[in-house]
Amino acid sequence: MKITEEQVRYVADLANLRLTPDEVSRMARDMESILGHIDKLNELDTTGVPAMAQVLFDAEETATLRADAEKATLPNETALQNAPQPGGGFFKVPKVIER
Amino acid sequence: MSSTELMVPAEVFATYEPVIGLEVHVQLGTNTKIYCGCPTGFGAPPNTNVCPVCLGMPGALPVLNRSVVEYAVKAGLALNCTVRNESIFARKNYFYPDLPKGYQISQYDRPVAEHGFIDIFVNETHKRIGVTRAHLEDDAGKSIHDGYRDSDLYTYVDLNRTGTPLIEIVSEPDIRNSDEAYAYLTELKQLMQFIGVSECDMEKGQLRCDANVSVRKRGAEKFGTKAEVKNVNSFRFVKLALDYEIQRQIALIESGGKVVQETRLYSPDTGETYSMRSKEAAHDYRYFPEPDLLPLRISDKWLGEIRSTMPELPPAKRARFVEQYGIREYDAQVLTLTREMSEYFEKAAEVSGDARTAANWVMGDLAGALKAEGKEITESPVTAEKLGELVALIKKGEISGKLAKEIFPKMWSTGDGAAAIMDREGLRQISDTSALDAIVDEVLAKNPAQVEQYKGGKTTVIGFLVGQVMKASRGQANPQMVNELLKKKLD
Numbered sequence: 001m002k003i004t005e006e007q008v009r010y011v012a013d014l015a016n017l018r019l020t021p022d023e024v025s026r027m028a029r030d031m032e033s034i035l036g037h038i039d040k041l042n043e044l045d046t047t048g049v050p051a052m053a054q055v056l057f058d059a060e061e062t063a064t065l066r067a068d069a070e071k072a073t074l075p076n077e078t079a080l081q082n083a084p085q086p087g088g089g090f091f092k093v094p095k096v097i098e099r
Numbered sequence: 100m101s102s103t104e105l106m107v108p109a110e111v112f113a114t115y116e117p118v119i120g121l122e123v124h125v126q127l128g129t130n131t132k133i134y135c136g137c138p139t140g141f142g143a144p145p146n147t148n149v150c151p152v153c154l155g156m157p158g159a160l161p162v163l164n165r166s167v168v169e170y171a172v173k174a175g176l177a178l179n180c181t182v183r184n185e186s187i188f189a190r191k192n193y194f195y196p197d198l199p200k201g202y203q204i205s206q207y208d209r210p211v212a213e214h215g216f217i218d219i220f221v222n223e224t225h226k227r228i229g230v231t232r233a234h235l236e237d238d239a240g241k242s243i244h245d246g247y248r249d250s251d252l253y254t255y256v257d258l259n260r261t262g263t264p265l266i267e268i269v270s271e272p273d274i275r276n277s278d279e280a281y282a283y284l285t286e287l288k289q290l291m292q293f294i295g296v297s298e299c300d301m302e303k304g305q306l307r308c309d310a311n312v313s314v315r316k317r318g319a320e321k322f323g324t325k326a327e328v329k330n331v332n333s334f335r336f337v338k339l340a341l342d343y344e345i346q347r348q349i350a351l352i353e354s355g356g357k358v359v360q361e362t363r364l365y366s367p368d369t370g371e372t373y374s375m376r377s378k379e380a381a382h383d384y385r386y387f388p389e390p391d392l393l394p395l396r397i398s399d400k401w402l403g404e405i406r407s408t409m410p411e412l413p414p415a416k417r418a419r420f421v422e423q424y425g426i427r428e429y430d431a432q433v434l435t436l437t438r439e440m441s442e443y444f445e446k447a448a449e450v451s452g453d454a455r456t457a458a459n460w461v462m463g464d465l466a467g468a469l470k471a472e473g474k475e476i477t478e479s480p481v482t483a484e485k486l487g488e489l490v491a492l493i494k495k496g497e498i499s500g501k502l503a504k505e506i507f508p509k510m511w512s513t514g515d516g517a518a519a520i521m522d523r524e525g526l527r528q529i530s531d532t533s534a535l536d537a538i539v540d541e542v543l544a545k546n547p548a549q550v551e552q553y554k555g556g557k558t559t560v561i562g563f564l565v566g567q568v569m570k571a572s573r574g575q576a577n578p579q580m581v582n583e584l585l586k587k588k589l590d
Binding site: 014016053054061062064065066067068069070071072073074075076079080085087088089090091092093094095096 | 144145150165256
């Protein structure tokens with residue numbers, strides 16, 4: 001599957017990544033080879049096999065659900081520990097233009 | 100001039116047809132968040148109802164809340180949807196500071212419920228509005244853009260709301276004007292409240308509405324280009340925003356312009372919608388199946404268990420009230436506005452043995468007293484049983500309606516029953532003939548002129564005499580008996 005540099009720039013833009021022209025062409029080659037590998041799987045005949053999002057396991061339907069019961073929360077200081085700029089108990093981020 | 104007044108002449112307006120679809124987000128009132136055990140309460144200090152999962156810490160994994168699933172199924176059933184035996188979660192990818200994971204865990208091509216409808220009643224007409232789907236997702240945090248000293252430089256982010264369970268209910272583009280939109284929202288809110296999945300308090304953001312609006316020439320098949328009006332925070336504003344937006348689009352097209360597909364906001368101050376001027380290209384959310392959550396499986400057995408907990412819904416209740424109690428459809432609508440009100444009415448009706456009078460009291464004196472003090476019906480000092488007893492006394496002829504109206508405020512202020520108040524204040528209705536005899540004789544003696552008139556053929560004067568007896572008895576005489584006694588004595 002051919003990946004164009006334009007497609008790489010589009011995906012990079014969506015991911016908020018800034019790539020140099022060199023990186024763009026390298027990414028195009030890398031992604032193409034990754035997708036080429038995936039293409040190999042397409043050679044298998046999967047007619048009649050339902051699409052599967054995850055590997056299902058055989059258990060009660062509610063086995064992976066939890067009860068609606070409160071668990072301990074983090075103290076505010078801990079929650080904000082990694083914040084570059086905390087203030088008044090909030091995360092402060094550069095002004096958001098789009099509201 | 101208000102901005103919602105006509106921008107285009109009525110005859111031009113009439114050549115267009117608005118097409119509206121609504122997306123409503125309802126917060127589900129579970130104790131904890133959808134994918135973690137943090138409490139969902141409103142008003143906690145910022146960033147205290149948080150944990151590694153809802154903060155989007157690397158490696159933290161979501162676990163679905165069982166109650167959220169049950170609430171979503173109830174909502175789906177109330178919306179007449181088909182509940183899927185298997186639905187899957189999907190990542191919706193976008194960047195925003197109040198979305199710490201960098202994606203929302205929503206549902207995409209297999210939502211928990213789909214293909215439903217809501218019936219509305221507008222301008223004496225019943226109409227069915229399709230519900231495309233109802234899907235589960237997590238709410239984002241709260242961005243505070245204004246109000247701080249450094250608000251021109253920073254946006255403040257509170258992640259307490261992050262991960263609050265939401266159900267997004269998407270309608271078909273079946274709505275044709277703002278009145279229908281208002282009715283749809285009212286009905287939807289009522290349904291969610293009745294089944295107890297949300298209080299739908301818009302001031303707390305528990306119900307939020309986005310509207311897709313376009314216009315097309317009447318008879319045209321193709322939809323016009325739509326604009327999305329987002330985050331309107333009351334039903335009245337939704338109505339006003341739609342009225343404005345419809346006018347704006349028609350005026351634009353009439354003047355040779357084109358509607359642009361964009362997101363717009365409504366300003367209650369100006370009554371206008373305005374473009375968000377998003378610099379982003381068309382959103383590309385790159386949905387893909389959520390790897391951290393298994394498909395949600397709801398067996399027919401589980402579905403049946405949830406279905407068996409469903410209360411009677413407003414449309415069925417209204418029909419039953421009309422049928423069972425012989426009240427008018429409009430009254431049935433009023434009495435089913437909330438589940439609490441309908442339960443109050445039914446209890447009062449049962450105790451009183453006179454449902455129609457009970458209905459009038461609930462909608463009249465009781466509703467008035469509640470409104471005057473800003474109380475909910477559940478906070479009424481006069482319980483449904485006590486109101487029922489009061490109405491029963493009227494029905495049995497022990498008190499007049501007039502006397503009941505005097506007793507009610509005393510019940511309201513003391514919380515006592517009608518009988519107790521009557522005993523305490525000596526307010527028993529006088530139905531004892533000998534006691535009334537004396538009062539009637541006295542009144543006749545005092546009003547010889549009226550007695551003459553009556554005997555001369557002007558029998559309507561009896562109304563005046565009844566009034567005099569009632570007055571002399573401080574409203575306690577049984578009016579019907581007074582009437583009979585007077586006639587007996589005069590004829």
